[in-house]
Amino acid sequence: MTTASWNGTVIAESDDIVTVEGNAYFPRDAVRADVLRPSETHSVCPWKGTASYFDLEVDGQVNADAAWYYPTPKDAAQEITGRVAFWKGVEVR
Structure with a gap:
């Protein structure tokens, strides 16, 4: 089981991880919705496309x-x- 933790709280966990460029991508439904806040930030990767971001809020x-x-x-x-x-x-293990 791979987990992502921040501020002492597990915010995502799954056995279904896709690793791209050293980053673990979790299925969206494996991430706690209650800690995600939409962000206005976007960035562009030439081969992946346009990324959108979330802020995390814990405690x-x-x-x-x-x-x-x-x-x-x-x-x-x-x-x-x-x-x-x-x-x-965010610590991913």
Whole structure:
């Protein structure tokens, strides 16, 4: 079981992980919806497409743009459709 934790709380866990460029992508339904807050941030990857972000909120603490996903990944990255990855201090084990 792979888990993602931040601020002492497990925010995602799954046995169904896709790893791309060293990042673990969790199925969206394996991520706790109650800790995700939509962000206005977007970035572009030449081969994956445009990423959207979530802020994480746990116990009143906010980690801005700490989770990302590709709403409509390019063909080369179809395996991450419907998946979320983490960074900015989120521990993935």
